[in-house]
Amino acid sequence: MRVALCATCLVDQFFPEVGEATVKVLRHLGVDVAFPEAQTCCGQIGFNGGYRKEAADVARHFVETFEPYDHIVAPSGSCSSMIKVYYPELFADDPDMLERATAVGEKTHEFSDFIVNVLGVTEVGGVSTGLVTYHDACHLLRELGISEEPRTLIQNTRGVELQEMPKSDACCGFGGLFSVKFPEISTAILNEKVGNIEETGASTLVANDCGCLMQIRGALQRKGSKVRPKHIAELLAEGLD
Amino acid sequence: MPEVKTSRFKSESVKALANDNIQRALGAPFAHFVDGRKSAIDADYTEESWESMRDRAAATKAHTIERLDYYLDLVDKNVRRNGGHVHFANDSTHANQIVLDIARQNDVKTVIKSKSMVSEEMGINDVLEKNGITPVETDLGEYIIQLAKETPFHLIAPAVHKTKGQVSDLFEKFLDSAPTDDIEKLCIIARDVLRDNFAKADMGISGANFIVAETGTVVLVTNEGNGRMTTSAPRIHVAISGMEKLLPSIEDVGLFLRLLPRSATGQRITSYNSFISGPRASTDEDGPEEFHLILVDNGRLNLLKDETLREALSCIRCGACLNHCPVYRKVGGHAYGWVYPGPIGAIVSPMLTGLKEGKDLPYASTLCGSCRDVCPVKIDLPKLLLDMRHKIVKSGGGTMPERLGIGQWHNAMKTRKKLEGKVRLGRFLQGAVARKGIIKRLPLPVVNGWTKSRDFPALAPRSFAEIWRDDLSGGDRS
Numbered sequence: 134m135r136v137a138l139c140a141t142c143l144v145d146q147f148f149p150e151v152g153e154a155t156v157k158v159l160r161h162l163g164v165d166v167a168f169p170e171a172q173t174c175c176g177q178i179g180f181n182g183g184y185r186k187e188a189a190d191v192a193r194h195f196v197e198t199f200e201p202y203d204h205i206v207a208p209s210g211s212c213s214s215m216i217k218v219y220y221p222e223l224f225a226d227d228p229d230m231l232e233r234a235t236a237v238g239e240k241t242h243e244f245s246d247f248i249v250n251v252l253g254v255t256e257v258g259g260v261s262t263g264l265v266t267y268h269d270a271c272h273l274l275r276e277l278g279i280s281e282e283p284r285t286l287i288q289n290t291r292g293v294e295l296q297e298m299p300k301s302d303a304c305c306g307f308g309g310l311f312s313v314k315f316p317e318i319s320t321a322i323l324n325e326k327v328g329n330i331e332e333t334g335a336s337t338l339v340a341n342d343c344g345c346l347m348q349i350r351g352a353l354q355r356k357g358s359k360v361r362p363k364h365i366a367e368l369l370a371e372g373l374d
Numbered sequence: 375m376p377e378v379k380t381s382r383f384k385s386e387s388v389k390a391l392a393n394d395n396i397q398r399a400l401g402a403p404f405a406h407f408v409d410g411r412k413s414a415i416d417a418d419y420t421e422e423s424w425e426s427m428r429d430r431a432a433a434t435k436a437h438t439i440e441r442l443d444y445y446l447d448l449v450d451k452n453v454r455r456n457g458g459h460v461h462f463a464n465d466s467t468h469a470n471q472i473v474l475d476i477a478r479q480n481d482v483k484t485v486i487k488s489k490s491m492v493s494e495e496m497g498i499n500d501v502l503e504k505n506g507i508t509p510v511e512t513d514l515g516e517y518i519i520q521l522a523k524e525t526p527f528h529l530i531a532p533a534v535h536k537t538k539g540q541v542s543d544l545f546e547k548f549l550d551s552a553p554t555d556d557i558e559k560l561c562i563i564a565r566d567v568l569r570d571n572f573a574k575a576d577m578g579i580s581g582a583n584f585i586v587a588e589t590g591t592v593v594l595v596t597n598e599g600n601g602r603m604t605t606s607a608p609r610i611h612v613a614i615s616g617m618e619k620l621l622p623s624i625e626d627v628g629l630f631l632r633l634l635p636r637s638a639t640g641q642r643i644t645s646y647n648s649f650i651s652g653p654r655a656s657t658d659e660d661g662p663e664e665f666h667l668i669l670v671d672n673g674r675l676n677l678l679k680d681e682t683l684r685e686a687l688s689c690i691r692c693g694a695c696l697n698h699c700p701v702y703r704k705v706g707g708h709a710y711g712w713v714y715p716g717p718i719g720a721i722v723s724p725m726l727t728g729l730k731e732g733k734d735l736p737y738a739s740t741l742c743g744s745c746r747d748v749c750p751v752k753i754d755l756p757k758l759l760l761d762m763r764h765k766i767v768k769s770g771g772g773t774m775p776e777r778l779g780i781g782q783w784h785n786a787m788k789t790r791k792k793l794e795g796k797v798r799l800g801r802f803l804q805g806a807v808a809r810k811g812i813i814k815r816l817p818l819p820v821v822n823g824w825t826k827s828r829d830f831p832a833l834a835p836r837s838f839a840e841i842w843r844d845d846l847s848g849g850d851r852s
Contacts (some may be wrong), residue, residue: 137852140838140839142787144838145837145838145839146797146833146837146838147834148831148834148839149834149836149837149840149841151793152841152842153650153662153838153841153846154836156846158843165851167850168839168842168843168846168847168852169601170839170843170851170852171789171790172790172839173786173787173788173789173790174787174793176769176787177526178780178783179764179783179784180760180782181741181760182763182764182772182776182780183760183763183764183766183767183772184767184772184780184784185764185767187511187780187781187783188782190784190788191787191788192790194787194788199744212816219760222659222757222760228504230405233848270740271740271741271742271743271744272743272745275743275744275746276743284461292376300817301577303700304700304740304744306700307740307742308739308740308741308742309741310737310740311737311739311740311820312824313823313824314388314734315701315737315738315821316823316824316826316827317386317387317391317823318387318391318701318704318705318738319740320827320828321391321704322700322701322704322740324829326516327805335421339513347830347831348828350829350831351824351827351828351831352827352828354812354829355827355828355829356458369735
């Protein structure tokens with residue numbers, strides 16, 4: 134199965150280790166991973182900012198880059214929902230692009246969704262240690278309805294125990310542009326999330342989106358917390374050959 | 375109309391974050407709303423049945439909004455048939471004038487009011503006072519904020535930000551009562567004052583939760599009993615409503631009476647559900663001699679004309695989107711700067727009072743989607759907020775730094791080559807501020823707020839694309 138990896142711009146430029154872990158896990162599961170090198174960004178930044186003309190240019194580039202592939206996998210619920218849910222919105226007045234973007238959206242999957250629901254795998258086979266708590270990224274949960282899949286994969290990792298935090302489905306306060314435009318509100322929401330994470334006593338925080346992870350990691354690092362933030366791909370890749 | 379302060383969202387939200395009373399109010403009482411809603415729904419419905427109720431309610435509202443002219447006509451006809459009067463008001467000034475005219479014709483000195491958000495849009499209390507008429511709010515929360523000269527903090531819990539100490543101080547100052555921290559005693563003090571007003575008022579002003587077109591009936595959903603007093607004791611009853619609050623038939627009401635209290639307060643049903651179809655009939659022993667219904671536009675046509683945003687007119691003002699919004703739950707209602715706060719307010723307030731002043735509001739959302747999931751009429755709030763943002767940008771509302779930033783991003787993301795060029799420059803520039811992959815302080819305006827509380831990641835020395843090219847592709851390049 135030949136699968137195109139959409140690294141996402143955050144992973145590509147800020148967290149390449151997440152991309153490496155994603156490739157490691159997918160290859161371990163027998164997936165033939167391709168990386169279309171022309172890829173840049175899904176366009177969500179412009180779209181969420183209200184700059185739809187600019188977003189459409191970037192999204193068009195995405196569609197052109199990825200449409201030859203059977204499956205597209207992204208280690209992000211947010212980018213996946215941009216492609217699956219909001220491209221039809223973005224291209225509502227452009228019938229040709231609407232059709233092409235919808236087709237690309239249908240074969241796009243968030244990483245844990247792809248493993249569990251397309252590959253039919255619930256145990257990746259890695260080994261890690263310690264108490265892990267899981268943060269539901271908003272778009273993954275509420276745009277794509279994915280909540281059980283990542284939990285199943287975490288629980289089925291040898292050596293790991295999943296400890297739910299209070300209000301795991303509460304937003305971390307990132308919201309892309311929101312975190313820049315309203316840093317004080319964003320921080321207030323984040324502090325509550327960090328408190329809930331620390332309350333679990335977990336040594337590792339797992340989330341499926343580098344946006345949330347960037348936000349939460351920023352606060353954990355700043356306060357010198359012992360909790361290590363990880364993308365789910367990083368956790369699942371541990372102990373794989 | 376009360377002063378529009380939507381342009382001050384940013385500064386007011388920072389103040390609210392530092393206000394202990396507001397922060398306390400946003401904690402436990404709201405957790406109570408959220409938990410209460412969930413248990414009230416779970417007690418009676420499966421997920422599927424609740425979903426199907428929301429679907430039906432959304433369809434009913436959409437149907438009504440699409441044919442609003444027809445249903446307004448029908449309401450007009452049926453209220454008149456029941457012996458009432460119908461007035462259409464273009465804006466708040468017009469609506470206030472209609473109320474004043476009715477009051478003058480009937481020699482009204484005192485007005486009692488039950489809760490009405492549209493009357494907040496009109497700022498009617500100020501107008502009445504300036505014209506020598508005394509208005510008294512009779513919903514306890516509204517009464518408290520009337521004394522405090524504030525606007526509602528929340529759609530259904532207007533004074534939730536007030537502590538019992540603050541209420542006691544207000545009562546001491548305005549009602550000459552002895553200070554107390556006993557909530558029951560405070561209620562009794564208010565009740566005594568309000569009783570007198572119920573007895574002497576010449577006119578009662580109410581809102582309308584729903585208006586049934588086929589019967590000309592105003593439906594009121596209340597808990598304190600003040601709504602029933604307001605609409606039955608005085609000689610004149612004036613119901614004021616946004617023109618979008620219509621339901622086609624009496625058979626539709628049951629569904630909404632199941633959705634509204636559960637979504638709002640977590641109640642299965644409110645203490646009072648009043649159905650008011652016109653003034654006292656000749657066979658009735660009591661009730662108002664005159665009934666007036668004022669249907670207010672006040673900018674709603676702006677929403678109706680917009681094929682996407684008109685969905686916001688389906689709102690039944692339950693407040694669930696506020697209670698579940700991470701932003702509202704940190705900044706509260708006043709920061710939003712006008713009558714309607716929270717996610718629905720971020721759409722309605724700018725559309726009713728000016729997109730230019732209110733342009734920060736649609737951005738004051740993380741787009742987490744909680745609001746949409748709890749909305750009893752399934753308004754797709756994130757989609758509408760995104761549409762508002764597009765509208766703001768199209769009308770030139772984007773700030774200069776934002777336009778520059780998006781311009782840079784747009785340019786960089788057009789091709790891989792351009793992106794890599796920008797990234798190389800970025801890696802060079804970040805050398806001055808990045809240590810061990812972490813930026814502790816972003817020295818750029820606009821984005822520097824980020825690092826006041828959080829570390830920012832540095833650009834990686836090698837992008838994933840480079841790692842793929844060098845280490846992972848095994849020569850398999852596409």
